Amino acid sequence: MVFSKQPIIDVKGAVIFQGLDTVLQDVNFSIEPDEFVFLIGRTGSGKSSLLKTLYADLPLKMGKAEIVGFHLEKIKRNEVPFLRRKLGIVFQDFQLFPDRTVAENLFFVMRATGWTDREKMKNRMVEVLMRVGLADAATKMPHQLSGGEQQRIVIARALINQPSILLADEPTGNLDPDVADGIFKLFQEINNEGTAILMATHNHDLLRKYPYRVLKCEKGKLLDSKTEDISINTAY
Numbered sequence: 001m002v003f004s005k006q007p008i009i010d011v012k013g014a015v016i017f018q019g020l021d022t023v024l025q026d027v028n029f030s031i032e033p034d035e036f037v038f039l040i041g042r043t044g045s046g047k048s049s050l051l052k053t054l055y056a057d058l059p060l061k062m063g064k065a066e067i068v069g070f071h072l073e074k075i076k077r078n079e080v081p082f083l084r085r086k087l088g089i090v091f092q093d094f095q096l097f098p099d100r101t102v103a104e105n106l107f108f109v110m111r112a113t114g115w116t117d118r119e120k121m122k123n124r125m126v127e128v129l130m131r132v133g134l135a136d137a138a139t140k141m142p143h144q145l146s147g148g149e150q151q152r153i154v155i156a157r158a159l160i161n162q163p164s165i166l167l168a169d170e171p172t173g174n175l176d177p178d179v180a181d182g183i184f185k186l187f188q189e190i191n192n193e194g195t196a197i198l199m200a201t202h203n204h205d206l207l208r209k210y211p212y213r214v215l216k217c218e219k220g221k222l223l224d225s226k227t228e229d230i231s232i233n234t235a236y
């Protein structure tokens with residue numbers, strides 16, 4: 001028997017705005033729960049704006065989009081934290097609190113997302129730190145970690161609530177190629193364990209090496225390698 005899976009993201013006829021300016025028109029795509037998808041396009045083409053719309057940092061004013069069960073065209077402000085709990089978000093700049101330990105950084109997010117039991121919080125912290133290969137980092141301050149290690153902590157933080165998709169905006173952008181490779185492999189492992197990934201990237205090597213599906217922002221449109229040929233060489 002074939003079971004049809006519900007897409008984890010389903011966008012129909014969406015227009016992506018920055019204020020009154022249209023960034024992308026007639027955006028249509030869906031992502032399945034186990035997919036790994038690259039999001040590419042020249043600088044300023046709309047990758048971040050699309051991701052921000054998906055995590056409700058920008059409003060969806062035209063068209064429809066459903067993500068992890070939330071309808072973005074009608075989401076209310078007080079529902080946004082519940083949407084974010086079901087997403088993992090990873091940015092290029094690490095955005096850890098510099099004056100708090102790794103443990104305190106993780107506990108902060110747990111408390112903000114409804115965790116209260118101290119023992120469970122500790123256990124989950126240990127689990128996510130082990131998952132990213134930094135079991136011994138809990139008491140360290142961010143500045144005592146390398147860039148790649150800090151990014152691993154950000155990924156650990158994004159995994160706390162077992163999101164069904166990770167949205168990543170240039171997660172390897174500030175890292176040396178070797179370190180970037182390790183971070184990318186971590187994303188692949190997380191994907192193999194059943195979490196969908198939508199990753200904006202300028203990293204040409206990754207695109208050549210890993211033939212995942214590609215969404216490309218180009219001239220105000222979103223192209224999809226699932227339905228058309230996409231040149232990755234003009235992505236920059």
Ligand SMILES: Nc1ncnc2c1ncn2[C@@H]1O[C@H](COP(=O)(O)OP(=O)(O)OP(=O)(O)O)[C@@H](O)[C@H]1O
Pocket residue numbers: 018019023041042043044045046047048049050217
């Ligand atoms: N906060 C903002 N306010 C107004 N316009 C913005 C804002 N952020 C981005 N824009 C504009 O929206 C358009 C798309 O920018 P966006 O940041 O989404 O592109 P991008 O593809 O993510 O670029 P990059 O690869 O440089 O991150 C650009 O014209 C940009 O100038």
